[in-house]
Amino acid sequence: MHAKLARLIFGGTCFVCRGAARDTLCESCDADLPRLAPPSEMSLCPRCALESPSGAVCGRCLAQLPRYDATIAALAYAFPADALVHALKFRGELALAPLLGKLLRERIASPGSVDCVIPVPLSSQRLRERGYNQAVEIARHLGTAKLAIDACVRERDAPPQAGLDREARRRNVRGAFRCQRSFAGERVALVDDVMTTGATLDELARAMKEAGAASVVNWVVCRTAAETGASHV
Numbered sequence: 115m116h117a118k119l120a121r122l123i124f125g126g127t128c129f130v131c132r133g134a135a136r137d138t139l140c141e142s143c144d145a146d147l148p149r150l151a152p153p154s155e156m157s158l159c160p161r162c163a164l165e166s167p168s169g170a171v172c173g174r175c176l177a178q179l180p181r182y183d184a185t186i187a188a189l190a191y192a193f194p195a196d197a198l199v200h201a202l203k204f205r206g207e208l209a210l211a212p213l214l215g216k217l218l219r220e221r222i223a224s225p226g227s228v229d230c231v232i233p234v235p236l237s238s239q240r241l242r243e244r245g246y247n248q249a250v251e252i253a254r255h256l257g258t259a260k261l262a263i264d265a266c267v268r269e270r271d272a273p274p275q276a277g278l279d280r281e282a283r284r285r286n287v288r289g290a291f292r293c294q295r296s297f298a299g300e301r302v303a304l305v306d307d308v309m310t311t312g313a314t315l316d317e318l319a320r321a322m323k324e325a326g327a328a329s330v331v332n333w334v335v336c337r338t339a340a341e342t343g344a345s346h347v
């Protein structure tokens with residue numbers, strides 16, 4: 115359909131290309147999203163969601179088992195998914211949360227298989243600065259009644275993680291989270307916008323298991339392909 119005509123009828127503008135759109139994205143930008151779900155042929159490690167031949171647990175995970183048991187990622191951290199996540203996190207584009215929540219929800223095969231959904235908490239200082247927690251905003255759109263926003267708190271922020279390797283990032287976040295209640299026997303899902311080295315999620319999973327959680331799965335919108343100097347953790 116002619117873009118001008120479509121805009122007259124639907125009134126929407128695509129967040130990425132600014133063309134006419136019925137929804138947050140136009141059909142073409144939506145089709146361009148780097149989805150990690152089928153029909154993508156990419157095989158992923160079930161534990162960390164990085165590429166892994168034949169979909170087996172990868173060498174990195176075998177060398178040092180993460181405290182989380184599994185990772186489900188909706189998208190690769192590549193254009194335009196990275197632009198959407200960045201805009202939600204740093205530019206206050208809260209209108210993107212429903213779209214990112216929907217993309218993640220579509221990727222989760224059995225959302226009912228967990229007892230509790232925990233968005234990765236921000237420290238109270240970071241929350242005051244930003245005014246919202248992007249992980250909470252995404253989790254609100256997962257359509258789950260098991261959201262537990264204040265069940266775990268972040269007591270301190272890690273220093274900037276960019277350029278640090280996995281081990282340095284692990285040290286940086288150690289002891290950052292404190293559970294406010296027991297999670298005895300519960301199957302927990304952690305929600306975040308981006309997973310890079312997984313150090314933050316690993317530390318949160320450690321806190322959950324110390325509080326008794328039976329299993330921990332990461333539900334993340336974007337997964338970076340490798341450990342680069344990205345600013346996300």
Ligand SMILES: [Zn+2]
Pocket residue numbers: 128129130131132133139140141142143144
């Ligand atoms: Zn578009």
Ligand SMILES: [Zn+2]
Pocket residue numbers: 159160161162163164171172173174175176
């Ligand atoms: Zn792995």
